[in-house]
Amino acid sequence: MAELKDLTKRSVNYSQWYNDLVLKADLAEQSAVRGCMVIKPYGYAIWEKMQQTLDRMFKEQGVQNAYFPLLIPKSFLSREADHVEGFAKECAVVTHYRLKNAPDGSGVVVDPEARLEEELIIRPTSETIIWNTYRNWIHSYRDLPLLINQWANVMRWEMRTRLFLRTAEFLWQEGHTAHATSDEAWEITQHMINVYADFAENYMAVPVIKGKKSANERFAGAVETLTIEAMMQDGKALQSGTSHFLGQNFAKAFDVTYVNKENKPEYVWATSWGVSTRLMGALIMTHSDDNGLVLPPHLAPIQVVIIPIYKNNDQRDEIAAVVDPIVKEMRRLGISVKFDDADNKRPGFKFADYELKGVPVRLAIGARDIAKGEVEVMRRDTLEKHYAPLEGIAEYCKNLLEDIQENIFKKALAHRESMTRTVDTYEEFKEEIEKGGFILAHWDGTTETEEKIKEETKATIRCIPFDGDTTPGVCMVTGRPSERRVLFARNY
Amino acid sequence: MAELKDLTKRSVNYSQWYNDLVLKADLAEQSAVRGCMVIKPYGYAIWEKMQQTLDRMFKEQGVQNAYFPLLIPKSFLSREADHVEGFAKECAVVTHYRLKNAPDGSGVVVDPEARLEEELIIRPTSETIIWNTYRNWIHSYRDLPLLINQWANVMRWEMRTRLFLRTAEFLWQEGHTAHATSDEAWEITQHMINVYADFAENYMAVPVIKGKKSANERFAGAVETLTIEAMMQDGKALQSGTSHFLGQNFAKAFDVTYVNKENKPEYVWATSWGVSTRLMGALIMTHSDDNGLVLPPHLAPIQVVIIPIYKNNDQRDEIAAVVDPIVKEMRRLGISVKFDDADNKRPGFKFADYELKGVPVRLAIGARDIAKGEVEVMRRDTLEKHYAPLEGIAEYCKNLLEDIQENIFKKALAHRESMTRTVDTYEEFKEEIEKGGFILAHWDGTTETEEKIKEETKATIRCIPFDGDTTPGVCMVTGRPSERRVLFARNY
Numbered sequence: 001m002a003e004l005k006d007l008t009k010r011s012v013n014y015s016q017w018y019n020d021l022v023l024k025a026d027l028a029e030q031s032a033v034r035g036c037m038v039i040k041p042y043g044y045a046i047w048e049k050m051q052q053t054l055d056r057m058f059k060e061q062g063v064q065n066a067y068f069p070l071l072i073p074k075s076f077l078s079r080e081a082d083h084v085e086g087f088a089k090e091c092a093v094v095t096h097y098r099l100k101n102a103p104d105g106s107g108v109v110v111d112p113e114a115r116l117e118e119e120l121i122i123r124p125t126s127e128t129i130i131w132n133t134y135r136n137w138i139h140s141y142r143d144l145p146l147l148i149n150q151w152a153n154v155m156r157w158e159m160r161t162r163l164f165l166r167t168a169e170f171l172w173q174e175g176h177t178a179h180a181t182s183d184e185a186w187e188i189t190q191h192m193i194n195v196y197a198d199f200a201e202n203y204m205a206v207p208v209i210k211g212k213k214s215a216n217e218r219f220a221g222a223v224e225t226l227t228i229e230a231m232m233q234d235g236k237a238l239q240s241g242t243s244h245f246l247g248q249n250f251a252k253a254f255d256v257t258y259v260n261k262e263n264k265p266e267y268v269w270a271t272s273w274g275v276s277t278r279l280m281g282a283l284i285m286t287h288s289d290d291n292g293l294v295l296p297p298h299l300a301p302i303q304v305v306i307i308p309i310y311k312n313n314d315q316r317d318e319i320a321a322v323v324d325p326i327v328k329e330m331r332r333l334g335i336s337v338k339f340d341d342a343d344n345k346r347p348g349f350k351f352a353d354y355e356l357k358g359v360p361v362r363l364a365i366g367a368r369d370i371a372k373g374e375v376e377v378m379r380r381d382t383l384e385k386h387y388a389p390l391e392g393i394a395e396y397c398k399n400l401l402e403d404i405q406e407n408i409f410k411k412a413l414a415h416r417e418s419m420t421r422t423v424d425t426y427e428e429f430k431e432e433i434e435k436g437g438f439i440l441a442h443w444d445g446t447t448e449t450e451e452k453i454k455e456e457t458k459a460t461i462r463c464i465p466f467d468g469d470t471t472p473g474v475c476m477v478t479g480r481p482s483e484r485r486v487l488f489a490r491n492y
Numbered sequence: 493m494a495e496l497k498d499l500t501k502r503s504v505n506y507s508q509w510y511n512d513l514v515l516k517a518d519l520a521e522q523s524a525v526r527g528c529m530v531i532k533p534y535g536y537a538i539w540e541k542m543q544q545t546l547d548r549m550f551k552e553q554g555v556q557n558a559y560f561p562l563l564i565p566k567s568f569l570s571r572e573a574d575h576v577e578g579f580a581k582e583c584a585v586v587t588h589y590r591l592k593n594a595p596d597g598s599g600v601v602v603d604p605e606a607r608l609e610e611e612l613i614i615r616p617t618s619e620t621i622i623w624n625t626y627r628n629w630i631h632s633y634r635d636l637p638l639l640i641n642q643w644a645n646v647m648r649w650e651m652r653t654r655l656f657l658r659t660a661e662f663l664w665q666e667g668h669t670a671h672a673t674s675d676e677a678w679e680i681t682q683h684m685i686n687v688y689a690d691f692a693e694n695y696m697a698v699p700v701i702k703g704k705k706s707a708n709e710r711f712a713g714a715v716e717t718l719t720i721e722a723m724m725q726d727g728k729a730l731q732s733g734t735s736h737f738l739g740q741n742f743a744k745a746f747d748v749t750y751v752n753k754e755n756k757p758e759y760v761w762a763t764s765w766g767v768s769t770r771l772m773g774a775l776i777m778t779h780s781d782d783n784g785l786v787l788p789p790h791l792a793p794i795q796v797v798i799i800p801i802y803k804n805n806d807q808r809d810e811i812a813a814v815v816d817p818i819v820k821e822m823r824r825l826g827i828s829v830k831f832d833d834a835d836n837k838r839p840g841f842k843f844a845d846y847e848l849k850g851v852p853v854r855l856a857i858g859a860r861d862i863a864k865g866e867v868e869v870m871r872r873d874t875l876e877k878h879y880a881p882l883e884g885i886a887e888y889c890k891n892l893l894e895d896i897q898e899n900i901f902k903k904a905l906a907h908r909e910s911m912t913r914t915v916d917t918y919e920e921f922k923e924e925i926e927k928g929g930f931i932l933a934h935w936d937g938t939t940e941t942e943e944k945i946k947e948e949t950k951a952t953i954r955c956i957p958f959d960g961d962t963t964p965g966v967c968m969v970t971g972r973p974s975e976r977r978v979l980f981a982r983n984y
Binding site for chain 2: 029031032033036037038039040041044045048064065066067068069070071072073074075076077078084088089090091092093094095096097098099100107108110119120121122129132133136142148152153155157169171344
């Protein structure tokens with residue numbers, strides 16, 4: 001059961017507020033295994049809604065799901081030079097395949113005789129095992145394009161972990177496509193980042209800035225990485241989805257060629273793209289407040305909760321008789337509704353609990369309301385209460401849910417805009433970055449300058465935006481030419 | 493692309509036929525990691541339909557999904573004495589968390605400095621990590637029951653593997669429930685085996701026998717194991733789902749107590765239940781034939797395929813004009829339909845391919861058929877062709893799909909009945925078991941007798957059925973009293 005008290009205020013300690021909220025709203029908790037979380041039923045229900053929506057969006061693009069092995073032979077990681085640098089450092093290594101009873105009867109120990117010839121790595125991402133598989137699937141241009149996605153768990157042995165934001169094991173989807181031409185692969189790379197932006201903005205109600213990563217921040221093994229970057233309430237950036245143009249790097253590493261229409265062999269072109277349970281962190285830190293979660297209606301497991309206020313069984317029955325057809329009508333309209341007539345909790349407790357859980361709309365209804373033909377409506381985003389007629393309440397809620405969805409997106413967008421500034425000098429940059437938020441500034445395009453800025457200010461280039469001001473200028477640090485302003489921020 | 497030739501005939505080599513079919517119908521293949529399979533898009537689409545159906549059925553029972561860690565501390569396995577015996581022998585052990593560049597530049601090697609203090613096991617099943625978590629979730633009788641399921645990958649280091657039937661890594665769902673009383677836990681154990689039987693019979697069209705396992709065949713750590721057992725075409729049994737009454741074994745091992753209504757602490761009662769990608773094997777080996785897969789309409793990714801037969805573009809356009817509204821009407825009726833007007837494959841190739849893939853209904857339509865107002869219909873289960881009026885063809889197909897669903901179930905049931913015999917002497921038993929199928933015989937209830945039978949005949953007790961003849965008798969081996977006949981078979 002959720003504990004309603006002791007949620008740290010955001011103004012006191014944002015990081016503590018986040019952690020409290022994840023625990024108290026029953027979203028997730030740490031497990032007995034360092035860095036691995038347990039996703040609790042309420043948190044998982046939100047993730048499931050994200051999955052279902054994204055899965056539908058992928059399938060509309062012609063993407064098919066499949067499943068590839070959890071374990072990757074160690075040698076596969078080394079095949080692509082950049083990839084191994086990026087992923088070999090922090091990974092879980094399987095070295096043995098059997099335990100045996102300890103000689104002293106104290107439990108079980110690793111059986112030294114059951115050592116694997118080649119160690120296996122728990123996948124940190126699946127490019128290597130998938131491209132090793134594609135070699136046998138792709139022979140001719142007629143086998144292309146191949147548009148495949150998998151929903152899976154992956155593992156990266158992170159030293160500092162935070163629930164949803166950075167965990168050793170996390171859940172994600174990874175799309176891996178294969179194409180006959182560079183143009184087609186590049187098109188899909190761009191297309192998928194647009195799908196993610198659509199999902200972030202229209203389902204999560206999280207405004208994002210689309211752009212490409214600097215060379216330094218690219219995925220290990222990619223030619224280009226595209227990203228969507230969101231701003232959290234504390235002004236920090238959260239990378240919310242990436243789409244990689246892999247060129248022919250993995251095709252060459254795993255010798256995947258196809259015979260083109262002219263009957264000549266060519267290396268295949270690749271993309272990969274993913275979002276993860278990290279999105280749960282973005283969702284929480286974009287909308288929630290000191291009373292708990294605020295969920296976008298499009299992803300809320302319960303969109304409307306109805307709470308009866310009664311003094312005796314007669315009143316309870318009277319209310320149920322009025323509410324039952326309303327519940328039916330709401331379901332008919334596609335609204336996920338819960339009538340919470342549990343007798344063992346007081347209405348005040350229920351109010352606080354559903355606030356904490358972020359249910360977008362709460363209706364409270366008593367015998368007096370019925371007599372007046374109305375119902376008390378509370379919208380979670382503004383916490384405002386008002387009365388609405390019982391007549392047509394289902395349709396009313398449907399519109400209200402859309403209104404809330406739109407309102408929280410606008411609020412998040414306004415917040416981002418208020419915390420996005422343009423600066424011209426490095427001195428000003430250093431001052432401004434301390435206040436948080438996004439900063440648009442000129443940069444000379446070199447990794448050296450980028451790293452100097454990172455070391456001195458902890459800010460990184462979140463992306464080179466697709467949109468916005470494209471006027472050239474001079475780098476704020478070196479004074480060298482800059483093609484356009486890029487987006488800086490401190491980030492999660 | 494599927495290769496249509498060279499599917500071994502069942503009568504020649506059933507095992508080879510199975511393997512050929514899994515590969516040629518694009519369901520799955522071996523990966524580069526020993527014993528781990530790749531589930532290909534078409535195979536995964538069938539598994540997704542199974543998942544969606546089961547997930548809905550679980551949720552109707554009030555079960556919620558959650559997610560627990562992939563890795564389990566080694567010491568957890570030892571907490572429950574039987575459990576460790578069952579699962580510690582064959583498991584993947586993570587001992588290190590980092591790789592480093594090999595000194596000789598040959599690739600990456602395990603970093604000996606990154607050795608874990610306690611080894612971690614890739615979950616073979618999650619009772620231990622889940623009950624360790626439940627300790628913090630359950631305090632009072634008000635926290636019970638807890639009905640939780642997870643969809644996950646698990647790993648058991650099997651020595652001999654076969655696609656879907658026995659793989660080192662497989663996908664499954666595992667339900668883990670917690671209850672205040674033994675009765676309630678036992679009730680859920682029974683209820684879930686009924687849910688599985690309902691799914692097997694009404695979606696997979698696979699008839700099953702429900703019963704309980706003998707002590708010898710119980711899940712490691714269970715007090716009772718219930719099972720559904722299906723018969724494959726070759727007469728071998730395939731255990732298709734199990735539901736375990738765990739008593740207080742895991743609550744005691746992980747110290748999970750609750751305070752009852754009288755304010756006294758008591759250990760919690762548990763169940764667990766699961767089905768896996770093994771069901772794909774059951775599906776294939778129950779219905780398919782020498783031409784390929786036969787899929788039950790309730791789980792077929794494509795239920796109806798429509799293939800145009802044309803000689804020129806005018807005819808093609810004419811057919812499309814007729815088919816388009818039919819496709820719309822079918823979708824409105826909830827039929828999953830594909831209009832395959834791809835120009836680069838001949839109709840004969842398409843026919844064979846969809847036969848191989850087990851699409852339940854195929855419509856072929858040419859200009860002449862349109863003139864006559866009819867369409868050629870082929871049903872995959874019987875391979876019979878006939879003509880049906882174009883008028884009302886969507887509704888016609890909807891009924892035909894139900895007819896096929898029913899027909900393949902009846903066929904499988906008739907096959908099982910024809911291969912189920914009752915025997916009274918051990919001599920007769922030894923003869924009959926060589927012919928395959930199920931044998932109902934008396935057994936004295938001891939593990940000794942059961943193991944003797946297994947050693948001498950390779951047959952095991954598949955279950956002590958819930959239904960059927962309950963007349964007592966004498967054990968066919970020892971002549972000692974037997975409570976009732978039990979079900980013997982050789983099995984996958």
